[in-house]
Amino acid sequence: MAIITISRQIGSLGDELASYLADKLNCGLISRGFALDNFFGELPDGVRDRLNESAKFFMTPLKGSGVTYKDILIEKLEEICNDKRREGENVIILGLGGSVIFGNDPYVINIRVRASDKTRIGRISKRYNVDLLEAEQIVTIGDRKHKRFVSTLFEQDLNDASLYDITLNTDNMSVNECGAVILSLMKERDLSNRIREEVKESSAVDHQSEATVFKNDTEAEFAHILDMYKIEWKYEPKTFPIEWDSEGNVKMAFSPDFYLPKYDTYLELTTMDQRYVTTKNKKLRMVRELYPGTNIRIVYKKDFAELVERLKQFDV
Amino acid sequence: MFIEEDADIKVTKVVYDEETIKNRVLELGKKITEDYKGKDLVMIGVINGALYFLSDLTRAVELPLFVDTIGFANIPDTTTKTGRVKITKDVDADLEGKDVLIVEDVIRTGLTTAYLISNLELQHPGSIKVCTMLLNPDRLLLNLPIEYTGFEINDSWLLGYGLDRKGIGRNIPSIVSVDIQS
Numbered sequence: 001m002a003i004i005t006i007s008r009q010i011g012s013l014g015d016e017l018a019s020y021l022a023d024k025l026n027c028g029l030i031s032r033g034f035a036l037d038n039f040f041g042e043l044p045d046g047v048r049d050r051l052n053e054s055a056k057f058f059m060t061p062l063k064g065s066g067v068t069y070k071d072i073l074i075e076k077l078e079e080i081c082n083d084k085r086r087e088g089e090n091v092i093i094l095g096l097g098g099s100v101i102f103g104n105d106p107y108v109i110n111i112r113v114r115a116s117d118k119t120r121i122g123r124i125s126k127r128y129n130v131d132l133l134e135a136e137q138i139v140t141i142g143d144r145k146h147k148r149f150v151s152t153l154f155e156q157d158l159n160d161a162s163l164y165d166i167t168l169n170t171d172n173m174s175v176n177e178c179g180a181v182i183l184s185l186m187k188e189r190d191l192s193n194r195i196r197e198e199v200k201e202s203s204a205v206d207h208q209s210e211a212t213v214f215k216n217d218t219e220a221e222f223a224h225i226l227d228m229y230k231i232e233w234k235y236e237p238k239t240f241p242i243e244w245d246s247e248g249n250v251k252m253a254f255s256p257d258f259y260l261p262k263y264d265t266y267l268e269l270t271t272m273d274q275r276y277v278t279t280k281n282k283k284l285r286m287v288r289e290l291y292p293g294t295n296i297r298i299v300y301k302k303d304f305a306e307l308v309e310r311l312k313q314f315d316v
Numbered sequence: 317m318f319i320e321e322d323a324d325i326k327v328t329k330v331v332y333d334e335e336t337i338k339n340r341v342l343e344l345g346k347k348i349t350e351d352y353k354g355k356d357l358v359m360i361g362v363i364n365g366a367l368y369f370l371s372d373l374t375r376a377v378e379l380p381l382f383v384d385t386i387g388f389a390n391i392p393d394t395t396t397k398t399g400r401v402k403i404t405k406d407v408d409a410d411l412e413g414k415d416v417l418i419v420e421d422v423i424r425t426g427l428t429t430a431y432l433i434s435n436l437e438l439q440h441p442g443s444i445k446v447c448t449m450l451l452n453p454d455r456l457l458l459n460l461p462i463e464y465t466g467f468e469i470n471d472s473w474l475l476g477y478g479l480d481r482k483g484i485g486r487n488i489p490s491i492v493s494v495d496i497q498s
Binding site for chain 2: 225226228229230231260262263264265267295297299302303
């Protein structure tokens with residue numbers, strides 16, 4: 001499940017990417033047009049045009065109340081996203097300052113789609129059958145309006161990279177390629193969120209944001225073997241506290257080397273120094289006792305050597 | 317015993333003789349017959365190891381069923397980044413909505429079986445379960461849908477009834493344990 005916000009420059013293929021994802025994920029796409037049609041009830045004459053034209057008009061209170069169009073926009077977007085989250089469904093928000101409204105929410109993926117001016121002007125020229133000069137004007141006005149919308153409503157700079165999880169440059173990337181990147185990120189994010197939820201429910205510690213740096217060659221080789229078998233893995237995603245002192249400080253903890261999400265199984269390699277095997281076995285028992293339902297297994301030095309040997313000689 | 321001239325391998329004992337294997341296969345066949353009654357069963361043997369087991373087991377199942385095989389390539393240079401697993405013989409059957417039973421000769425770590433299941437899942441079968449002649453539960457790293465097991469084994473090297481070393485020994489009718497000298 002993911003909520004995807006897409007902020008895009010005009011002519012960057014952001015609209016096409018949003019439609020592609022909505023189609024692939026079979027989910028709703030909330031655009032400015034959708035918001036104007038559905039969020040504000042029946043609009044008096046001229047109001048729709050003014051909302052389309054002027055960012056400032058979103059700050060206007062509705063007749064008879066102190067609530068502005070901006071307040072309603074945020075409320076409705078949050079309402080939809082909360083519903084989708086509860087139902088485990090995806091939704092895509094195109095523009096509307098989505099990345100600002102949902103910034104820092106781990107369940108939201110914020111995307112910025114851009115391209116060079118030259119590329120965008122070329123695309124606009126082709127799309128609207130206008131000369132390059134006119135296309136440049138369209139691009140300039142479009143950029144200005146997008147920027148003004150976000151700065152007026154949210155006092156944020158649309159070009160601030162920290163608003164986005166990733167920025168895609170479509171100078172050389174197709175819509176399909178961009179889509180593949182986002183779908184892959186969605187899958188990873190889903191998994192990270194699952195582990196984050198599990199950690200929240202226990203006293204374990206989440207290490208997912210840390211980069212994968214293997215402690216030794218055996219771990220790297222084992223990761224490669226898992227890759228060969230297309231078995232998805234996470235390296236040391238979690239630490240399980242297993243012993244505390246009288247003040248509640250953690251005295252002993254255990255961080256299994258690998259987590260295999262599909263099999264919901266943690267693996268600990270003990271291939272380097274067999275002197276630690278007894279300690280590891282003890283820790284493993286404690287994890288099983290303290291965190292019931294946790295699948296955890298040890299790969300002993302002998303197992304690993306045999307695994308590599310059998311890969312060469314026998315089926316495994 | 318089919319491998320006398322290979323000085324690297326010494327047969328130490330017969331672990332399961334022909335009669336024991338035959339009886340166990342009949343038991344498994346009976347259980348599968350009960351469990352898959354009225355279902356659209358496809359039994360897929362992992363070649364070459366499961367050839368003999370697949371042949372005996374399918375004949376012990378008293379149901380209409382589709383028999384197929386799947387094969388893997390050798391894995392060159394496992395310890396470097398060039399090592400990879402490759403399917404050399406894919407299934408021919410249409411698996412969509414079918415009840416697939418994978419037939420393995422032996423499962424140790426379960427990595428091959430996991431890879432196989434992932435590949436077959438792409439064809440959206442109705443269900444996937446596994447039947448293995450031999451299983452080493454102490455070495456199994458993954459939770460797999462292993463529904464039927466012939467015998468549980470330990471770490472010793474085994475040959476026969478499909479199990480080989482460098483392609484030799486599969487046709488030994490019993491399952492024997494061996495010492496490998498090098």
